[in-house]
Amino acid sequence: MPTVVLHFDVHLPLRLRKFGFFDIGRGGDYFDGEGSRADLGRFAEGFALPAAALMLRLIRRHRGRFRVSLSVSGMLLEQLKKGQKPLLESFRRLADTGCVEWVCSTSHHSLASLFSEAEFRRQIALHRRMIRALLGLTPVVFRNTAGICDEAVARIARSMGFRVILAGGAFDRDEGALCRPWGNGALTVLPRHDRLSDEMVRQDPGAFAGRLAEGFGGDEVISLVTECGRFGWDDAGGRAVMRFLETVPGLLLKRRNWRFCTPSEAAALRAPERTARPLPSGPGREAFLSNHLQRDAAETLFALEGRVRRAGSRRHLDTWRRLQASDYLEAMCTKGLSEGDPARASHPFASPYDAYIHTMNILKDFSGRIGGESGVRP
Amino acid sequence: MFGWEFPPAISGGLGTACFGMTKTLAQRGHRITFVVPFLPQPGSPSHVSLMAAPGFADADEGGPPAGIAVRPVESPLRPYMAPPAYGLLRKSLLASPGPYGPDLFSELGRYAEAAGIIARQAPFDVIHAHEWLSVPAALRARGVSGRPFVLHVHALEFDRSGGAVDARIAAIERQGLLEADRVIAVSHFTKRRIAECYGIDPGKVSVVHNAVSRGEAAGTTGESKPFGGKIVLFLGRITHQKGPGTFVEAAAKVLRVLPDVTFVMAGSGDLMPQMIERAAELGLGSRFLFTGFLRGEEVERMYALSDLYVMPSVSEPFGIAPLEAMRADVPVIISRQSGVAEVLHHALQVDFWDVDELAGKICAVLSYEALAREMVERGREELETITWERAARLIEDVYREVTGGQ
Numbered sequence: 001m002p003t004v005v006l007h008f009d010v011h012l013p014l015r016l017r018k019f020g021f022f023d024i025g026r027g028g029d030y031f032d033g034e035g036s037r038a039d040l041g042r043f044a045e046g047f048a049l050p051a052a053a054l055m056l057r058l059i060r061r062h063r064g065r066f067r068v069s070l071s072v073s074g075m076l077l078e079q080l081k082k083g084q085k086p087l088l089e090s091f092r093r094l095a096d097t098g099c100v101e102w103v104c105s106t107s108h109h110s111l112a113s114l115f116s117e118a119e120f121r122r123q124i125a126l127h128r129r130m131i132r133a134l135l136g137l138t139p140v141v142f143r144n145t146a147g148i149c150d151e152a153v154a155r156i157a158r159s160m161g162f163r164v165i166l167a168g169g170a171f172d173r174d175e176g177a178l179c180r181p182w183g184n185g186a187l188t189v190l191p192r193h194d195r196l197s198d199e200m201v202r203q204d205p206g207a208f209a210g211r212l213a214e215g216f217g218g219d220e221v222i223s224l225v226t227e228c229g230r231f232g233w234d235d236a237g238g239r240a241v242m243r244f245l246e247t248v249p250g251l252l253l254k255r256r257n258w259r260f261c262t263p264s265e266a267a268a269l270r271a272p273e274r275t276a277r278p279l280p281s282g283p284g285r286e287a288f289l290s291n292h293l294q295r296d297a298a299e300t301l302f303a304l305e306g307r308v309r310r311a312g313s314r315r316h317l318d319t320w321r322r323l324q325a326s327d328y329l330e331a332m333c334t335k336g337l338s339e340g341d342p343a344r345a346s347h348p349f350a351s352p353y354d355a356y357i358h359t360m361n362i363l364k365d366f367s368g369r370i371g372g373e374s375g376v377r378p
Numbered sequence: 379m380f381g382w383e384f385p386p387a388i389s390g391g392l393g394t395a396c397f398g399m400t401k402t403l404a405q406r407g408h409r410i411t412f413v414v415p416f417l418p419q420p421g422s423p424s425h426v427s428l429m430a431a432p433g434f435a436d437a438d439e440g441g442p443p444a445g446i447a448v449r450p451v452e453s454p455l456r457p458y459m460a461p462p463a464y465g466l467l468r469k470s471l472l473a474s475p476g477p478y479g480p481d482l483f484s485e486l487g488r489y490a491e492a493a494g495i496i497a498r499q500a501p502f503d504v505i506h507a508h509e510w511l512s513v514p515a516a517l518r519a520r521g522v523s524g525r526p527f528v529l530h531v532h533a534l535e536f537d538r539s540g541g542a543v544d545a546r547i548a549a550i551e552r553q554g555l556l557e558a559d560r561v562i563a564v565s566h567f568t569k570r571r572i573a574e575c576y577g578i579d580p581g582k583v584s585v586v587h588n589a590v591s592r593g594e595a596a597g598t599t600g601e602s603k604p605f606g607g608k609i610v611l612f613l614g615r616i617t618h619q620k621g622p623g624t625f626v627e628a629a630a631k632v633l634r635v636l637p638d639v640t641f642v643m644a645g646s647g648d649l650m651p652q653m654i655e656r657a658a659e660l661g662l663g664s665r666f667l668f669t670g671f672l673r674g675e676e677v678e679r680m681y682a683l684s685d686l687y688v689m690p691s692v693s694e695p696f697g698i699a700p701l702e703a704m705r706a707d708v709p710v711i712i713s714r715q716s717g718v719a720e721v722l723h724h725a726l727q728v729d730f731w732d733v734d735e736l737a738g739k740i741c742a743v744l745s746y747e748a749l750a751r752e753m754v755e756r757g758r759e760e761l762e763t764i765t766w767e768r769a770a771r772l773i774e775d776v777y778r779e780v781t782g783g784q
Contacts, residue, residue: 021738021745022631292755296748334756337723353726356749357742364745 001257002216005190005266007166007225008051008241009143011073011109012043013327015348019358024365030319035348040079044087047231047238052090054245059099066249067099067260069166071143074107074127075325077134088134095135101262103166104128104139110324111288113144113153115302123321124160141166141263145326146288147192147225158187164267165189166225188267192225200224201240205247212248213255221266229327293332293356300363304370311370319366323359331355380413380493380505380512380519382456384448391588391698392532395564396508398591402766403773404445411500413493413515416450449500451492454478455485455511461544483546490514497522504528504777510535510547513554526780529558530586531568536575537693538619552576559780562586562773564696565717571695586772587721589764590701603683607638608744611684611708613677614691614699616647621690621713621730626653628690630660631737636744639665644680646671681706685750686743691716692730700725704761709753711739721764724756 015035019028058066072091080088094100106112106123107130113120124142131139142157147168157165167189200208216222231238252258261269289295301323308320332352349355379400383393400410454467464482479485493515497505505527507516513529520527535547555561555576561583563569569583603609610629614620622643629641643653643666650668657666672680681687687703687710694716701718703710704725712719713730726743728735743750 020734021741022635022734292748292752296746334724334752337756351723351727353724353749353753356752357726357739357746360742360746360749361738 001219001259002212003219003221003259003261003266003269004212004252005221005223005261005263006068007070007103007143007192007223007263008068009071009073009105009225009227009229010048010076011071011227011229011325011327012040012076012079013109013229013325014075014079014322015039016328016358016362019361019365021357021361024361025368026365028365030362030366031322032348036079037083040083043231044084047228047241048087049090051228051238051241051245052087052094054242055100056090056094056097058245058249059094059097062249062253064097064099065253065260067101067262067265069101069103069141069262070094071103071105072131073105073109074123074130075109075322077130081134092135095137099262101141101264102131102135102137102139103141103143103263104131104162105143106145108321108324109145109326110321111145111148111298111326111329112302112324113148113156114289115298116305117152117156119302119305121156121160123324124156140164143167146227149189154187154189163187164263166223166263167191168194190221190223190263190266192223196222197224197226200244200248201226201237205243206251208244209248209251212252213258217257221261221269223263288326288329291332291334293334293352294329297332297356297359297363298329300360304363304367307367307370313370316366316370320370323362323366328355328359332359379410380507380515382414382508382511384412384414391696392508394698394702395532395588395696398589398766399769399773400446401443401591402770404443406770406774408445408774410446411449411496411502412446413449413451413496415453415455415489447500449496451489451496453485453489453492455482455489461546486511486514486550490518494518494522503781506530506773506777507554508532510551510554513550516554517557526559527557528560528562528776528780529554530562530564531555531572531695532564533695534568534571534575536571537568537695558582560584560776562776564588565720567715567717567720568695584772584776586769586776587717587764588696588698588701589766589769590698590705590761591766605640607640608636608685609683610639610641610686610688610740610744611644611680611703612642612688612690613644613672613680613703614689616643616645616650616653618649619692619694620645620647621692622647622649622653623656624690624730624733624736625688626656626660626662626666627733628688628737628740629657629666630662631733632740632744633662633665636741637665639740639744641666642669642680642684643667644669644672644677677702678706681708684708686711686740688736688740689713689716689718690728690730690736694718701761701764704754704757707754707758709743709750709757711736711743722757722760724753724760726753 014031017029017032019030055068095102104124104127106120107127108123110123112123128139131137140162141164142162143166144153147166149165149167154165163186165187226241228241231241249260289298304320308316331349332355334352337352349358381396384397400412404410454464461482464485468478479488497519503525505516505519505525507513507527508530509532516527516529535543535551555572555578561572561578563572563583563585565587566585569580569585572578572583573580612622612625616622625643632639654668681703687700687708689697689700689710689712691697691713692715694713696717697712700710700712700722711726711728712722714727715730719727726739728739
């Protein structure tokens with residue numbers, strides 16, 4: 001009986017303010033409150049609310065046979081508390097059905113796993129507390145930002161009590177290959193099926209369901225993972241997810257031999273077939289640290305950790321964490337720029353260079369603030 | 379092809395562009411007769427009028443590239459020329475102004491006569507004329523030969539003059555745009571301007587971006603700086619069109635926070651005295667230098683010394699200089715109001731009027747080392763794609779269109 005594990009990573013960063021070089025040391029805000037609220041409205045109304053409502057309908061229509069998992073970043077949850085109560089309410093209703101598994105991640109959609117184990121652990125703990133407080137659930141499944149997973153991540157997740165990890169696809173990328181859960185002690189790792197995950201939002205949903213039904217017939221577990229980061233800007237992505245949800249679960253569930261599972265259900269279903277070393281997986285360094293801009297900005301940011309901690313200020317710590325959102329680094333990607341990268345349109349900064357400049361100006365200013373100086377002059 | 383400059387006798391981007399373009403077209407099998415006005419140097423034999431003359435060939439290459447025949451026509455016409463400048467130049471031509479026309483416009487007529495003669499002599503399929511100055515010559519050549527006429531617009535009178543449009547020039551430009559069988563614009567920016575300023579149907583205008591020749595005069599390495607600190611360069615004619623004022627104001631802002639930077643304004647032009655005065659007024663002193671007009675090797679050396687090149691043009695139909703700076707591994711900031719911004723993605727862009735933004739970005743490039751490094755490395759890759767090959771293919775499409783597909 002083939003099993004589908006559906007996972008949506010739901011996250012929205014705060015919008016950075018345009019922070020010029022001459023704003024350094026002048027005490028301005030880093031985040032654009034008004035712009036962030038507008039983004040949140042667009043994200044909620046353009047994608048998240050209709051998608052949540054549709055999931056709820058699917059759960060009712062299929063009497064619990066439709067199951068899904070979500071990770072909602074702490075950064076988004078914080079914004080929801082202030083600005084989008086209805087979306088928070090829909091998440092709660094989804095949680096109440098028992099058909100949705102809540103997955104823990106890093107609270108600020110951070111790449112801390114690549115830079116600081118201490119901060120990584122703290123963000124996981126923070127996200128778990130937020131989920132507990134807002135939804136009354138204790139997550140047992142972990143997914144690192146962007147699905148980054150390696151031995152260290154697996155070790156940390158296990159030591160923090162998680163039983164399952166959703167990882168980026170590390171193997172079984174071949175056409176027709178099965179996606180088996182593989183284990184590491186008490187931990188089960190579910191790798192994302194990269195090819196199918198990409199196709200699910202690109203192909204016609206009817207044809208996609210048909211190909212799944214034809215291609216699989218054994219006991220495969222197929223993990224379909226979608227990052228819904230900037231949906232609502234780029235309406236194509238949001239629409240594709242909606243079309244998928246409207247069509248594919250219905251078609252597959254009509255066949256009696258297909259089922260949907262949450263990650264922990266899928267992991268409990270079968271013992272891991274083999275024990276494999278967790279290979280580094282997910283987009284990781286490639287996507288976020290592929291150029292000089294991204295590496296420099298990330299290193300500058302995480303180099304501040306010690307000083308932020310010593311400063312002992314709650315506010316500085318919050319700010320530092322918010323600046324860790326992976327989106328800010330992603331906006332500095334220069335690959336494909338010459339060919340006219342379509343993803344650019346959804347970034348607040350016109351070019352990756354602008355994204356880098358404004359971020360670096362903010363980091364320079366922030367560095368001055370935590371040092372207790374009233375204004376730094378570079 | 380009616381052009382205005384050909385190496386080594388060049389004063390701006392037009393000559394560089396014509397050279398790169400014709401060289402590549404010739405390599406692709408086209409035969410080009412390049413007609414160019416030329417003024418004999420005092421002392422050198424005069425009256426060479428309608429024969430290929432030495433002095434126009436690239437000295438290093440021992441002649442123009444194969445496939446290109448340069449036809450110099452003796453005339454004091456110069457690119458970027460305005461009526462008063464013609465008057466001055468004519469007066470300065472020793473005692474005898476020769477057979478040249480008494481003013482710019484009658485000289486254009488005389489030049490067109492010569493064009494007509496050449497058109498009768500040489501066989502050709504297409505008349506490809508650069509800029510408004512060639513319009514009378516191209517029209518005459520078409521009248522004589524009946525061949526189609528393609529007008530290649532590198533700049534419009536509206537861009538050059540900064541508002542003080544010479545109605546006579548505009549009239550010739552309009553006539554050329556209306557009569558041409560096809561128009562080539564160096565950017566979408568220029569295409570829009572052609573439609574806006576002259577009401578020309580955009581459907582008649584093809585966009586062919588300029589390029590840089592590969593490998594040609596690659597960055598001079600090992601250039602040691604004569605003084606410490608970083609150097610920010612403006613290189614171009616110091617005229618309204620190039621936005622030198624923004625550069626001076628931005629320099630003052632930058633120097634307040636990064637006092638160790640040196641700004642260099644290279645080039646000459648009618649706004650130079652004003653810029654010197656303004657720099658002095660702002661107290662920029664030895665941190666703001668003027669080099670005067672630079673040529674050939676000096677330009678290369680200047681690029682090699684620079685840490686950043688800035689082109690804050692008010693209105694730049696294309697702007698080839700940033701590409702040359704990038705070829706020398708210098709990061710560049712360009713004005714959003716430039717045609718080159720359409721093809722450069724690894725350059726920073728600013729609005730020409732925004733002194734704060736420009737100053738901020740200059741500071742960023744000088745302060746954040748990773749920024750310059752990324753721009754230079756990615757820019758190098760991008761330059762590989764901005765080739766005359768690509769431009770030549772698009773020009774061939776235009777030729778095919780006007781000649782009915784051969």
